[in-house]
Amino acid sequence: MPETQTHYTTFFEVCLLLVVLLPLVSFVVSGRIPQRYSWVVTFTAPLFLLISAIGAIYIFTAVWHHQPYIARVNWFTIGGTLVSAGVYLNDIAALMLLVVTFISFLVHLYSTGYMAGDAGLTRYFAMLGFFTFSMLGIVLADSLLLMFVFWELVGFSSYMLIGHWTEKDEAAAAAKKAFLLNRIGDAGFLVGLMLIWAYTGTFDIVQLSDINEVFSWQTAASLCLFAGVIGKSAQFPLLTWLPDAMEGPTPVSALIHAATMVAAGVFLLARVYFLFTPAALDVIAGIGILTALMAALSALVQFDIKKILAYSTISQLGLMVAAIGAGAPAAAILHLFTHAFFKAGLFLGAGIIIHVLHQAQQQAHEHFNVQDIRNLGGLRKKLPFTFCAFVICGCALAGIPFFSGFLSKDAILTAITHWKGDGFSWKWIVLASAFIVSFLTVIYTFRMIWTVFMGEEKRTASLPVVEPPVIMRGPVAILAVCSVWLLVDINPVNFEGWLFNTLHADGNFHIGIISIVSALWVILAVSVAYFMFRSKTIHDDLLLNNFYLDKLYFKIVENPSWRLAVFTDYFDRRWIDGFIHASAYAQVTVSHLVGWFDRAIVDGTVNGIASLSRGVGNFTRSFQGGKIQSYILWAILAIIIFLIWILF
Amino acid sequence: MNFVTILFYFFEAVAALAALSLVLVRNVFYGALILVVCLLSLAAIYVLAFAEFVAVTQILIYAGGILVVIIFGVMLTAKIAGKPLVVKHTNVWGGTLACVALFTLLLYFLSSQKFFEDGKDKMQAADTAINTIGFGLMTEFVLPFEVAGILLLAALIGAAVIASSIKSRNV
Amino acid sequence: MHHYYISLLIFIPLLAAVAGLFVPAGAAKYFRYSTLFVNLLQCMVLIAMVMEYIPAQGMQLVERKDWITLNIGTWGILKAEYFVGIDGLSLPLVALSVFVLLIATISSWTINKNVKGYFILLLILNAAIIGSFTALDFLLFYLFFEFMLLPMFFLIAIWGGARREYASIKFFLYTLLGSIFILIVMIGLYISVHDPNYSGQLVHSFSVLNMADASNFISHTILDPNNAWTIGPMNARLWAFLLLFIGFAIKLPMVPVHTWLPDAHVEAPTPVSVILAALLLKIGGYGLARIAFPIFPEAAIHFSTFIGIMGVISIIYGGLNAMASKDLKRLIAYSSVSHMGFVLLGFASLTPEGVAGSVYQMFSHGIISAMLFLLVGVLYDRTHDRTIVNYSGLSSKMKSYTALVLVGFFASMGLPAFSGFIAEIMIFLGAFKANSVNGLLHESLAIIATLGLILGAAYYLWTLQRMFFGPYDLKGNIAHDSIYDLTDREYLMLVPLAIAVLFFGIFPQPMINIIDPFAQNFSEFVLRAGKSLTLNP
């Protein structure tokens, strides 16, 4: 591509390098700083990320609407075939680059307040930096293998950050669960890589996109890649780790488990969309909408504010995946983009609530679970700023018109409407489910905001709650501002703005009627929620426990594999070692037998001969006993024998 | 069966019985006396066999000489031990077996061999037995006789030396 | 041009061992420093050797001297040579040996019991390991192979843990059994192979290179490829391959002949565990690639599915067993079983990817397992307890240690950026591709093997959760004051390993440059030679 070479200057490349490597530098610097100077980290890490984010803006402007930037270095050869490590920076990647660095910067900034005084501060910022680096790696990777590398590395940093508070048992368990379930998905991803390697001989995304004909096993390969997405983006059936992952620090939840990492799955789907066959896309749509529905239902009844947000994240991710399945990666990316901002804003807002209540608790020496919304209420008076930000972001999540969420959700609904075709098929169920999900989204968002901020104060009444420092409010404010419709387009009812049109070249995709229906639907949902759920809390164990998926997995996967492990251990000790021991015993027994044979028969014969000769010797010696009379006796006997012998 | 024959059988029986009791007896002193009985009956048999000189010599030397010496020996050893000299037996079964076997063999050969023509197996009295012996000793057998004498002398001196050297050693 | 690099590597430790015999046993310092000096000397020789090495050239730096030439009349001439050389298979392993032995020496600093004997045995072991990795004469290889056994036996039996006698005898018997199988095949090969350089007379050769050429087999001998004998249901060459395979598989170790490994590891002192896991296991894989596969290529093809299945069984079975282990060292020992299963799978695929991956896996597992066993040793030195459930929340007291444990564990579970990942991905790709390229392994094997990755993550993460995370607590009879973070010496041995693991995970190309020509030649040769030989069953 000649334009690639001319368009991108050296300055651009240096910038790109800075953007990618500064988080890594942050990781190294934060990791090396001694414990007592840990306050240094709170300056360096956000600074690095700020530079990185500024660089990302420049890169975004340079790449947006231009030819993709491609650069690669040889990484290693596999059996004579070169695997390169490189950058493939197209529009989607540039957008993600921007989102990741920007939100990561905000979260860094926020964390300096949120995590102040934490014992593992350096480790926290190091892993945050490492995560950002790995995430950028996923975004930029030009080959599936390299993407897999960073795919696993974000899993690792997610593990480290979920388990950041190591002394908490739940955190350790949640971290393990997150990594394991991701790993299961990654195994699928790996199989997909094998299939692609075996049938195309390359991992390079550009080269793969140039393959026009369908290669054998392509459906299987794409579904295997999707397995990776299922793990990373918490789709059914591997969705249970994300709610547990809320044990990590809240900024981490905002960055990793809402805005970026979990969205990596959607990004991957969009990036290699050309690989997916129609059959595979149908499966993806089905799984996506199923996940969205399940998570939305579960979100309805959760009490933990972070879990509500986690389920809501899963649900939104399900929608995005369904959009990809419906053949609209642009819609999915648009939703990903808007979702990243408003969900990060919601998480950081929830983080503020948790943080200030914790601090207030410490001052008042009172202890209750500040994340449980049943303990909260009426906080709008004490936390007006947070309330405002929360409501704005919540409106975006609920898809209220004039907020970004409305537009992106509109795009998805439009995509599914287009996709369902004219005749009646199962795809109608998907569309209906999508509408139900958007209805449920409104209800649980309303329930959450209402319970936390409206009504009377409950257990927080006596606490001296104050707004957090500006370093924490700032990021939330920025995110809240980014949750309005202007982010997408000037026109608050048409999602086909600068963003969507770049990603989606067809144009004229928008259906006005969908926007209207969607707006009315949301308003209906708000009114239903206001009248029905304002004061009620629903309690449903099935939904609270997410359809008992965890228990099911414990029964059908974890427990059997544990039993199998115990069995193999037993088999090793009892049968293999048993066999070894038995053969050893047999050998010893045979040895004893042989030994006995040696002693009794062989030695016995020798000894027998010896004792015979000794007997003979003793016998003959007895003639020489110095006993004259014996001599005589024997002489006589000999004579007698001699006589008999001679004379007869 | 005349008187002489009866005597002969009698002394034969006495000698045999004495020999048997010598085998069985355990007291050395008695043994010596039994031997005297045996030797005397042998002397009698010699007489009955017309060997008067041998018989006399038998009585003189054996009964009178050797036996006396033996009895002295018995008394000397018994005196030192300070108790009657009673002996134990050894090799009883082996000895019995050997002797009975030998005796059986001898009897078998004696009975199976014919040493003499029929009728010539009777003893005859020589006319002048003692005379003849006397002449014989001084003529035909003079050298052995003298040698025997010297031997006897040497033996006696030797015996005396052996027996007496004990004291000289002890003193 | 004469090179003596390999001989230097082999004989420097031997000479040092002999010299050490004349030093009084009290001079513990002398033994420690002289062994360290020998290791450093070897490192220098190794660097010179690597500079001299030309990756594309195949077997090189060859030294060849007559060793035994014995005329045995009508039986021909017995000829064994001192024949050593390195290629893309041995160089990584020799480099690994020199590196790991250096680390093991540093780790042996704490040995206080009979220092003289220990270090002399260590030096002998050193020579034997490098000899095994470089020998090209079967007899010489066998000699070094057996030579390793005795020092190892004594190192476990004298400096080991509570059940050391049991473990050392089990180790000894297992490997001896393997050695016997190898010996049988060696004799069969010796009878069947002649040296083509001597046309007039019958010269029996032990050279592995001669054995790998089907034209060097004497007609109608037991292992003649064209007229091999039939023993029972199978061709004698198949039997011979099977025997060699079992012999090396015991060393590898492969399920179900692996049970010596956990016991030997658990009882061995830390440096010996390190050498055992990092180097001795590799002899198994090395022997397969150097001897079993090239000499019996048609058998290798015949049994490839079997080998692949055994590899997959090892991967899964080892992983499951590791999960059930209560002893940390036992867990890592079983993870070794699991990882060495990948080596089998890669070789069985006979694709360049798979073979290169297997060699890379041997190299990388050498570093990673050395690191893991050293880490266990660090903890054991402090508390003399390796029971996993007796620890909890160690991360709060031993921060640097936990960081290195994380590196080790994640490297071992094949996380990208660590060397294990490169190796395993290559093996997976090769094994999966094999069916479509040469029709040897079914794709499902590679797919099932990915379960090993999940299991690896499961047992390591569970261990991390139990031992390092959660509230700080010690059970059993562990004194709280015995817990302290890493010392400088421990850093000195762990950090180079961690750096190596990272380096070879991020920049695999230098190593792959060395391995790849070998892997290509190897897979191409075995496939071509194997398919050209007809297999009369």
Place this chain on the structure above:
Amino acid sequence: MVPVYHFLWLGAFLFCAGLMVIITKRNAIMVLLGIELMLNASNLNLVAFNQLHPAHLSGQMFALFVIIVAVCEAAVGLAIVLRVYQHYQTSVPDEVTDLKD
């Protein structure tokens, strides 16, 4: 007259009896007695055979010399017995085992 066989039978019996004494008695003097008995048994034979040919003297002469030798033997023998008794405090020949192997 008495048949010569009687002499021979008696001689055989005495010889065997003497032999028996020699073998079984654990006393040197008794052994000497046995020897005397055996010598006498032979004498008896000599005399008996001589008397079958009264003209000859050889048998009787031999008997006489035998008696003489017996005297010597008895004298020296007893001397030895005494000496042994003095030395070993025993007259049991078995207990003098200095010549044992």
